[in-house]
Amino acid sequence: MLTQEEFEELIGDSSKRIDDDIQWAEDNNNLWVKFRAKVMTDSGYDLFIQGSFNAFNNKLSYNLIYRPMGRIYGLDMGQEHTNPDRQLVGETHKHRWTETFKDKQAYAPPDITAPATKPVEVWQQFCQEAGIQHNGTMSPPPEQQLDLFI
Numbered sequence: 241m242l243t244q245e246e247f248e249e250l251i252g253d254s255s256k257r258i259d260d261d262i263q264w265a266e267d268n269n270n271l272w273v274k275f276r277a278k279v280m281t282d283s284g285y286d287l288f289i290q291g292s293f294n295a296f297n298n299k300l301s302y303n304l305i306y307r308p309m310g311r312i313y314g315l316d317m318g319q320e321h322t323n324p325d326r327q328l329v330g331e332t333h334k335h336r337w338t339e340t341f342k343d344k345q346a347y348a349p350p351d352i353t354a355p356a357t358k359p360v361e362v363w364q365q366f367c368q369e370a371g372i373q374h375n376g377t378m379s380p381p382p383e384q385q386l387d388l389f390i
Contacts, residue, residue, distance in 0.1 A: 242309045244339045250306065251313060251336075255282035257373040262363075264293065264381040271296060273381045279304070279372060289372075293359050293381050294318075300356040302366045303335075312337035315366050317356035321346045332356075 242250075257280050264273040272294050279287035286307040293300045299318035306312045314335040321329045324344050333346040351369045354361035363378050 242306070242312070242337065242339075247312060247337050247339075250283075250285055250287075252371065253281050253283055253285065254371055256280075256285075256287070256371055257375055258289065259375045261376040262291075262374075262378040264291070264379065266382065267292075291359075291363070293356075295357075295381065295383075298356045300359055300362060302363065304370060304372075309337070309342075311335065311343045313370060314343065315349070315352060315362070316346070317352070317362070 258277045259280060260277060262275050262277055264275050266273055272292050274290070274292045276291075277289045279285075279289055281287065288305050288307075290303045290305060291301065297318060299316075301314060301316045303311045303314035315333075316335070317332045320331055321333050323329060323346060324341055329346045330348050332348065332352055334349045334352075335343045335346050337343050338345055349369070352362060352365050354365055356362065360378050360380055363374075366372075367374050
C-alpha cells in the first residue's frame, strides 16, 4: 500500500529522470502509437512512463507507473472523465494518486496548454509539472495511416 505521504515524497522527488531518447512505435492495429520509458531516481523507485497517441481521434495519454501500485500520475487528453463522486472533468485532465481513490480521481490542469495534436509540446509541459528531467529527445509520432476495407 502506498500512503499519501509516500506518494508526495515520490512525486516530489526532484531526481526523476529519463536518460534516453523516446521513439513512438505503432501498435498492432495501426490506430495507436505508443512508447515506454524507464524513469530513474536517486531513491530507487521502480518507475516508468507509458505514452499513447491516436491521431484519428486526438487522444493522448502520458502515465507515470509505480510498479508496485500501477498508475500514480497521468495526463489524458481527448476524452472526458467522470470522478467517483460523478463530477465530470473535461477532455484534458490529470490523475493524481490518493489513498482514498487510487488513480480514479481527476482534475482539469491549468499547466497543459498545448493541444493533443502536439504530443511533443504536451510532453514537455507534462514533464515540467511532474518534475521529470528528460535528458534526451522525443521524436514526433509517426504519421498514421487508416486502412479502409471496402
